Amino acid sequence: MAKAKKLPSGQWRTQVYSHSIPLYDEDGNPITDKNGKQKEKRIYESFTADGKKESEYMAAEFAFNKKRKARPENLTLSEAIDKYINSKDAILSPKTVSEYRKMKKVAFKDIMDLKVKDITEDRLQEAINREAKRNNEKATKNPKPISAKTVKNEYGLVATVLTKYNKNLDLSEIKLPAKQATIKELIPPETIFDIVKGTPIELPVMLAMWLSFSMSEIRGLKRSSVTSDGYITINQVVVDVDCKPVEKKQAKVFTRIRKHKIPDYIKGLIDALPEDQEYLVPLSGIAVNRRFSYLLKKNNLPHMTFHDLRHVNASVMALLRVPDRYAMERGGWKTDSTMKKVYTHTFSDQRQAVDEAIDNYFSEKIQHEMQHENHEPA
Structure with missing residues (x-):
């Protein structure tokens, strides 16, 4: 349990670890250690009160709620994806990690902030249906919906995360958009x-x-x-x-x-x-x-x-x-x-x-x- 320290003002302050943020250099490049893993800065939450016990109680309450929220089922889908990526960042290639982060940013926006435990099969199917109608953001002229392959790739990440952190979901009946048959006109x-x-x-x-x-x-x-x-x-x-x-x-x-x-x-x-x-x-x-x-x-x-x-x-x-x-x-x-x-x-x-x-x-x-x-x- 974190201990409070008395400040010059006479009040008491207790600091509790909150989270870590990745570090980047002036050019926006990740700062890495000798093993190639990106360095992070630890962020602490401060609780100041007139009394020592009051300060420590506020800090303990914050830590308890943080731990409760950190349970997989209480994470949002966005947080769960981050947790999944961080658990495999030494195994996945940098390219794959980059693609996963891009997917999290643009795909399935309507369920990204939902808690994993609140995502049902019906909600997921509705989200897939909406995602299949989303226009490709890269197409500035005559934008068209993203391809069935793109939806499939995005769903692959989401399904993997949901299966890992929500054991009650049954994804066997989930339907993805069918890939449209195309005839390529190849030049000799x-x-x-x-x-x-x-x-x-x-x-x-x-x-x-x-x-x-x-x-x-x-x-x-x-x-x-x-x-x-x-x-x-x-x-x-x-x-x-x-x-x-x-x-x-x-x-x-x-x-x-x-x-x-x-x-x-x-x-x-x-x-x-x-x-x-x-x-x-x-x-x-x-x-x-x-x-x-x-x-x-x-x-x-x-x-x-x-x-x-x-x-x-x-x-x-x-x-x-x-x-x-x-x-x-x-x-x-x-x-x-x-x-x-x-x-x-x-x-x-x-x-x-x-x-x-x-x-x-x-x-x-x-x-x-x-x-x-x-x-x-x-």
């Missing part, structure tokens, strides 16, 4: 090559379309990722956390840690980079996306996301009738357990044949476009 590889050739984003586009690398994988590639025997290895990624690039030494799942033979054309692009450039693609993900969108618009082509380039790669592999086993491995789409079973056979004769078939396909498309370009009248 040769057309994509034609508009990006010679631009600052040619290398990242070719890495995505030809080798099926994602944006975070491309941003994590360094000169050291390229081996002397002509292969390129993904063993780290770069993601944005609170709008700042963060290097992660390991991809999200083991299947994303993979190795590809470097096609001659892409090897040429890499060799042409400045010798002192550490990262193969120093541009931010936003910069690459914007430049890609600009080139599509400039050439009157339908909109595609940068991530759709992986779909182009998958379509090419389907066109070439690449066996699923090798197609999934090249794109990093296997489960962990399956990957462990096939990883040692990654560079078998069959896999090398798959690489050669895909490389030949893209090489022929590129050569055709370059020949066509050279024969165009001036």
Whole structure:
């Protein structure tokens, strides 16, 4: 129990721990200790009274009520999410923590301040229905409701927290919005090559379309990722956390840690980079996306996301009738357990044949476009 101290004024003051707040530097960056955990400042509540016992009683009452409120069922959903994040901040990646905090800020606003114990199945279902109608705040022009995938991701966090802190909830009958089937209009590889050739984003586009690398994988590639025997290895990624690039030494799942033979054309692009450039693609993900969108618009082509380039790669592999086993491995789409079973056979004769078939396909498309370009009248 906290003890009161007599002040020069003759009154008595008792201080009780209230809560902690995270510390940031002048630039808004988290201040961390030697283990990488963010430092916090302890905040105390003061209770001043004429008598010593009165001061201590007020402090004890505050501590009791605080402890009672801290019981999981008495926490608001917002507080429960914070508690959940703090209990796993050393396990979750910084990117995941950042995404969780963003979700807490914008999603399910009408139930965030409700106590966990007061959230029923009906209230949660109503909240999901309203959330599915919420407009995407990033869309300044022609705002549309957020996607079913976004609702599903948000609900995943909320459901995990509610299940942990409210044992009486039964979420088995909860319904989420159905994902709408969409038909992607993919642009032919040769057309994509034609508009990006010679631009600052040619290398990242070719890495995505030809080798099926994602944006975070491309941003994590360094000169050291390229081996002397002509292969390129993904063993780290770069993601944005609170709008700042963060290097992660390991991809999200083991299947994303993979190795590809470097096609001659892409090897040429890499060799042409400045010798002192550490990262193969120093541009931010936003910069690459914007430049890609600009080139599509400039050439009157339908909109595609940068991530759709992986779909182009998958379509090419389907066109070439690449066996699923090798197609999934090249794109990093296997489960962990399956990957462990096939990883040692990654560079078998069959896999090398798959690489050669895909490389030949893209090489022929590129050569055709370059020949066509050279024969165009001036």
